[in-house]
Amino acid sequence: MSSRTLFFVTSNPGKLAEAKAILSASGVNLESKNVEITEIQGTIEEITRDKAKRAAEQIGGPVIVEDTCLCFDALKGLPGPYVKHFLKEIGTRGLTNMLAAYDDKTAQAVCTFAYCEPGSEPILFEGRTKGKVVRARGEGSFGWDPIFEYEGSTYAEMDSYQKNKISHRFKALQKLTAWLEEKHG
């Protein structure tokens, strides 16, 4: 394995493609590993750190992992890291409904990447985008993209060029890229 090859532990082809495209610019060859890592309950940081450590141990080499949260301000940051379970069970409509009692529809999309080598502490890279939760708009079917609005457009209404300029995932990947470039000189 070359020192510029990194394993991305994910079972989500969309996330892999996005990360691969962004990291290839800095000469990093990203390969996916679909390893089953059970996520813990906790804060965004605790969940990502734990996942990164166990992934690095299982694979026996440097890995990156990712966790995505949707944090409703009116719900003090929840559903946060549990949003995937809500999305699976009640869909985007159900997520929007969770805010029916509140005028405040603001939310933060948070993406946290972690880089970890076996036996070392993970290093975290967080991207955060502030927006609001709306009734679904747009053709995108990726997660909760249709209900997250940023400056008048939902993620699902943006093309990937537009979205990548402001998305929580892009911001996190930019930080990771900058760090990898510095590390590898």
Added chain:
Amino acid sequence: MSSRTLFFVTSNPGKLAEAKAILSASGVNLESKNVEITEIQGTIEEITRDKAKRAAEQIGGPVIVEDTCLCFDALKGLPGPYVKHFLKEIGTRGLTNMLAAYDDKTAQAVCTFAYCEPGSEPILFEGRTKGKVVRARGEGSFGWDPIFEYEGSTYAEMDSYQKNKISHRFKALQKLTAWLEEKHG
């Protein structure tokens, strides 16, 4: 350690007192262990099994653990095992608000105990009580007791005698007690 002594891994004195009282009738001496066990994300069963296995390994003897869920029917069972995080962040009012968009306020209170010996598979005992979510009523300050109504009264409006006849925790402990009595003859 006598064969009738069992460790209950919990940091909640209320849960310990309740379990101790119920299990003492069957000659089981319950002692608490406040061991930090990180909970995983998953189904009720997955979370309880995982916690029981790791607690038994850490303690090196038979343990019981418990997990409590509040499952809103309109939200397809959520917040479920994540209810503790919602309760902590947004309180009972916030939990009630999560159902503002729905006429269906029905919910299920689910308590799952697991008995586990090191190296063995956990055995699960589930208690489930069907009720509905209401605006807080009653003096009880135990978790979400004030917003869970069963046949006209919230848990918080019931005395412990009333509550113990129908509560999800009592039903689960009854099953555990019956199993322990059979096991110990």
